[in-house]
Amino acid sequence: MRLKIFTTGGTIDKIYFDKKSQYEVGDPQAGGVLDRANVTFEYEVESILKQDSLDMTDADRDVVRRAIEAAPEKQIVITHGTDTMIETANVLAGVGGKTIVLTGSMYPAQFRDSDAVFNLGCAVIAAQSLPPGIYIAMNGQIFDPRTSKKNVEMNRFEAIAK
Amino acid sequence: MRLKIFTTGGTIDKIYFDKKSQYEVGDPQAGGVLDRANVTFEYEVESILKQDSLDMTDADRDVVRRAIEAAPEKQIVITHGTDTMIETANVLAGVGGKTIVLTGSMYPAQFRDSDAVFNLGCAVIAAQSLPPGIYIAMNGQIFDPRTSKKNVEMNRFEAIAK
Amino acid sequence: MRLKIFTTGGTIDKIYFDKKSQYEVGDPQAGGVLDRANVTFEYEVESILKQDSLDMTDADRDVVRRAIEAAPEKQIVITHGTDTMIETANVLAGVGGKTIVLTGSMYPAQFRDSDAVFNLGCAVIAAQSLPPGIYIAMNGQIFDPRTSKKNVEMNRFEAIAK
Amino acid sequence: MRLKIFTTGGTIDKIYFDKKSQYEVGDPQAGGVLDRANVTFEYEVESILKQDSLDMTDADRDVVRRAIEAAPEKQIVITHGTDTMIETANVLAGVGGKTIVLTGSMYPAQFRDSDAVFNLGCAVIAAQSLPPGIYIAMNGQIFDPRTSKKNVEMNRFEAIAK
Numbered sequence: 001m002r003l004k005i006f007t008t009g010g011t012i013d014k015i016y017f018d019k020k021s022q023y024e025v026g027d028p029q030a031g032g033v034l035d036r037a038n039v040t041f042e043y044e045v046e047s048i049l050k051q052d053s054l055d056m057t058d059a060d061r062d063v064v065r066r067a068i069e070a071a072p073e074k075q076i077v078i079t080h081g082t083d084t085m086i087e088t089a090n091v092l093a094g095v096g097g098k099t100i101v102l103t104g105s106m107y108p109a110q111f112r113d114s115d116a117v118f119n120l121g122c123a124v125i126a127a128q129s130l131p132p133g134i135y136i137a138m139n140g141q142i143f144d145p146r147t148s149k150k151n152v153e154m155n156r157f158e159a160i161a162k
Numbered sequence: 163m164r165l166k167i168f169t170t171g172g173t174i175d176k177i178y179f180d181k182k183s184q185y186e187v188g189d190p191q192a193g194g195v196l197d198r199a200n201v202t203f204e205y206e207v208e209s210i211l212k213q214d215s216l217d218m219t220d221a222d223r224d225v226v227r228r229a230i231e232a233a234p235e236k237q238i239v240i241t242h243g244t245d246t247m248i249e250t251a252n253v254l255a256g257v258g259g260k261t262i263v264l265t266g267s268m269y270p271a272q273f274r275d276s277d278a279v280f281n282l283g284c285a286v287i288a289a290q291s292l293p294p295g296i297y298i299a300m301n302g303q304i305f306d307p308r309t310s311k312k313n314v315e316m317n318r319f320e321a322i323a324k
Numbered sequence: 325m326r327l328k329i330f331t332t333g334g335t336i337d338k339i340y341f342d343k344k345s346q347y348e349v350g351d352p353q354a355g356g357v358l359d360r361a362n363v364t365f366e367y368e369v370e371s372i373l374k375q376d377s378l379d380m381t382d383a384d385r386d387v388v389r390r391a392i393e394a395a396p397e398k399q400i401v402i403t404h405g406t407d408t409m410i411e412t413a414n415v416l417a418g419v420g421g422k423t424i425v426l427t428g429s430m431y432p433a434q435f436r437d438s439d440a441v442f443n444l445g446c447a448v449i450a451a452q453s454l455p456p457g458i459y460i461a462m463n464g465q466i467f468d469p470r471t472s473k474k475n476v477e478m479n480r481f482e483a484i485a486k
Numbered sequence: 487m488r489l490k491i492f493t494t495g496g497t498i499d500k501i502y503f504d505k506k507s508q509y510e511v512g513d514p515q516a517g518g519v520l521d522r523a524n525v526t527f528e529y530e531v532e533s534i535l536k537q538d539s540l541d542m543t544d545a546d547r548d549v550v551r552r553a554i555e556a557a558p559e560k561q562i563v564i565t566h567g568t569d570t571m572i573e574t575a576n577v578l579a580g581v582g583g584k585t586i587v588l589t590g591s592m593y594p595a596q597f598r599d600s601d602a603v604f605n606l607g608c609a610v611i612a613a614q615s616l617p618p619g620i621y622i623a624m625n626g627q628i629f630d631p632r633t634s635k636k637n638v639e640m641n642r643f644e645a646i647a648k
Contacts, residue, residue, distance in 0.1 A: 442519065463526040
């Protein structure tokens with residue numbers, strides 16, 4: 001078993017630059033989180049983008065898809081901004097034979113009470129436990145990206161009511 | 163879907179009393195962790211024991227088993243001390259029709275860099291994703307309690323080498 | 325002894341809004357910090373502004389000065405954005421009979437590794453220990469606002485070299 | 487200006503060993519705290535003891551006193567267990583020409599909500615601001631060790647009521 005983590009930026013990796021009171025996407029946080037959690041499975045973190053997900057283009061999503069297709073690993077976690085996580089997940093439709101789990105966080109991993117650590121715990125177990133397919137791991141649940149959305153008002157993911 | 167969390171004490175719930183420089187099992191941490199993670203599934207936390215797992219007796223384990231059997235929920239997470247987590251898991255063998263996941267942490271949840279938050283993320287997804295049975299969620303992996311152990315020297319869980 | 329804390333916004337009180345990925349000034353953090361530190365002196369926190377310090381106007385600074393002059397307390401701490409902290413301090417010149425200490429932080433108090441808690445510890449002791457006057461407490465030191473500056477490049481306060 | 491920090495152990499440096507579920511004194515935390523606070527004064531941390539303060543002997547206190555007397559620095563911070571901090575402070579009576587500030591914490595520095603960071607902020611400003619003498623910096627205040635005590639029941643320091 002070997003798990004691959006692709007990082008693309010998003011809130012989870014946001015850091016704070018005081019100089020102009022801005023935030024920017026910093027280095028990937030996922031590796032530090034997994035180290036502190038003392039995980040014992042084999043994994044590799046690879047930064048492929050450093051984007052706010054609102055700025056992600058079709059070309060960016062193509063980069064993500066090709067990286068996943070090229071990876072020999074069957075268990076993939078992608079850290080991603082929440083605003084267009086669903087859109088990227090749906091672009092991955094049809095990638096076969098891999099369990100692909102997208103996660104991220106509503107608050108930067110650098111925050112005291114961020115949801116990032118919990119969400120990464122959710123994502124790594126989902127990647128190891130679920131059959132091949134594309135999944136979202138947010139708010140302590142697994143969502144099918146074809147039938148879920150980010151509720152911006154409530155700042156959470158949810159299934160689309162039929 | 164409704165998830166039940168039984169807490170039994172252990173390191174995850176340890177707090178620090180300065181008065182005599184001791185630690186003791188405090189109130190359950192799991193609810194606070196899930197609140198901060200902003201989980202959106204329905205769950206209930208119930209404290210059934212406040213034990214260091216080294217002090218757990220057969221009678222204590224019977225309390226745990228009966229609580230699980232009496233619960234209407236099919237998805238169960240148990241927070242437990244790590245030293246005898248495997249033993250308690252094996253006492254639950256034969257409880258049918260439920261996905262039961264034991265977790266805990268090597269460092270108290272009150273610590274800055276505790277593994278508690280990550281492990282609870284792992285456990286709640288395991289409880290929702292795996293078929294009925296008894297599981298350990300530690301170190302970012304799912305273990306079968308019949309074929310795994312805590313490696314005390316290395317301070318981690320691992321599969322028993324055949 | 326009674327200490328008054330006026331909060332004006334700035335990085336120390338920045339929170340994170342995911343919707344548009346912006347930082348905004350949130351509720352004052354100082355009270356929570358002092359509670360967790362279990363301070364035993366009498367104090368009161370009053371929010372008089374919620375400004376990024378780059379946006380502070382002369383009218384805002386007049387609000388700060390008048391609030392201090394109106395306060396019966398002799399020991400005053402002001403939490404303030406770092407970019408124009410010196411400027412506000414210098415507007416307070418001539419307020420007599422009070423020990424006034426401005427502090428803030430380079431990283432929001434909500435961050436795991438923020439300097440906010442340390443800086444508030446510095447400021448409350450400065451307010452209690454120093455003779456009447458206007459002071460900056462940043463980077464573990466006390467600065468005279470007439471002869472110091474924020475070094476934006478190095479992201480720290482320092483005395484102006486003569 | 488150069489500040490010397492002597493560490494002697496105590497709750498502030500307690501870490502958690504899961505193996506036997508015990509807290510023990512670990513490596514000094516003060517240096518890491520000052521690094522994260524980005525202090526810009528010159529300082530040196532030296533570990534002279536690793537004791538729970540309840541176990542401190544007269545010989546240990548003599549070690550502390552001799553270390554302070556031998557140090558060229560005029561500004562001294564000592565991190566120390568809280569239970570006998572007052573006693574050690576009083577053993578230092580008569581050390582002339584130095585501002586000596588003892589501090590510590592009620593909760594280990596490794597805890598999320600520890601008072602350690604705040605207390606160290608208090609102590610370094612006290613060491614820089616107060617005239618030569620022996621002081622306790624705890625609970626956001628400066629105490630004279632000759633007229634104060636730890637109130638074990640309330641878990642805080644306070645002046646002795648006359």
